[in-house]
Amino acid sequence: MTKAGSWRFLKDVRVWMLVGLIAGIAPAAWYGVYQIFKNEKTWLTSSYMIQLMGGWLATVMGVVIGLPIAAWLADRASAAERRKQRQQEERLAADMRARTLTVVGRELASSLPGLQEMASGTLTRFHYNVGRWNALTSSGDLKWIRTLSVIDDLAEAYEALEVVNVLASSWLTSLGTHRIPGEGPHLARQLAVEAANDATAAIEKALQTVDAELPQPVSAMERQSKV
Template identity: 30%
Template sequence: MTTFIRTSLKWVLPLALAALAFGYSFYRRTELSYWDGAVGNWLATLLGIVVGVPVALALERTRAKQEKEEQVRADQRVRQDVLTLLRAELLGAQQSIQYRTTLGTSVPVEPLNTSAWDAMKATANLRHVSAPSLIGSLSEAYRLIEFLAQLEQMLHRTVYGVNVQFQDGENASTKILRNATSYHAPATAAIDHALNEIEVALASTIESPRVDA
């Protein structure tokens, strides 16, 4: 019922005004001065519609296009910042892994850092790096980095806790360290691949894409 009333009221007022204008014109149909003014007003209204409406639509399209271009530029700035942070973190992780290859049987003290990656996931900023090849390479690189970090945490707990000795004479810490060392090369290769993908993605953000109207 409410919808019917709203629909009726929507049409009642325009029809009432049209009827009023028609009735008034019929009442003054014999006055030439009235029709001269009416025709002039009609032509002025027609001119306003013919010229004004296209101009208003063109201005609205221009405004909408400018807003869309600004949004694209803002997204690109965030994308560039995200990629720059991840590149710096991956380079740091790569250097840390290379340093670990020189330690031999020593236990690394400084943990591998993935704080930028964790922050991007927590704040949903990874939507700016949603290209399949890029997100795939980043995910693989950080998967191996995080796995190495877990092995090293286990190594620390073993060295400073209960370091069990197996029947073959090796301690648990030695086995864990050897296991972690075996992942240095795969992790380094995955980081190299991710860094290459980041460079390609950064290069694509230098030139702003064209936004069609």
């Protein structure tokens, strides 16, 4: 807590109104007592009055001094509680961000082997997982990834995967039926190969961005072993 923050309670108008009220009553009360007993020569020496005024002054001084101190202590306790809550929220956000990035990173990394084979002209897989990304998008959990550039790279990678899924399915269909109008299986293969190259580049870029955001970057081997 900063020094200015520690004394923030002094800006509370209610504190100063109460202190001012007490400080204003004190001289008025003293003057009133004086007017009542001014004709009594011994009123100031009276043990009763001395005790009465001494107790009254002690009470006034205690309130005037104690009230700001009590307000200061309450303000410090409130600030400490707010700071503790803010730290807990920051830890939760950091943990959820790491979990979310790890999930999508593993899903993207699982597509790389099949994409590399497709880019070489071999169709061994005609569908690539995008389910986790869709689930996170639908649930709103992408809010934990607060860096827009990271979200952009991930969205681009998954968009490229969606294109690959469509073209891989078309390629597979053309191999079985040979009924695609025009170029036939050759065109389907060419489009799928190009899409696989684009998706590979987009995924590798997204994984680099994810690794930069994670406290402990995950290697490609670790990702593939945990998918």
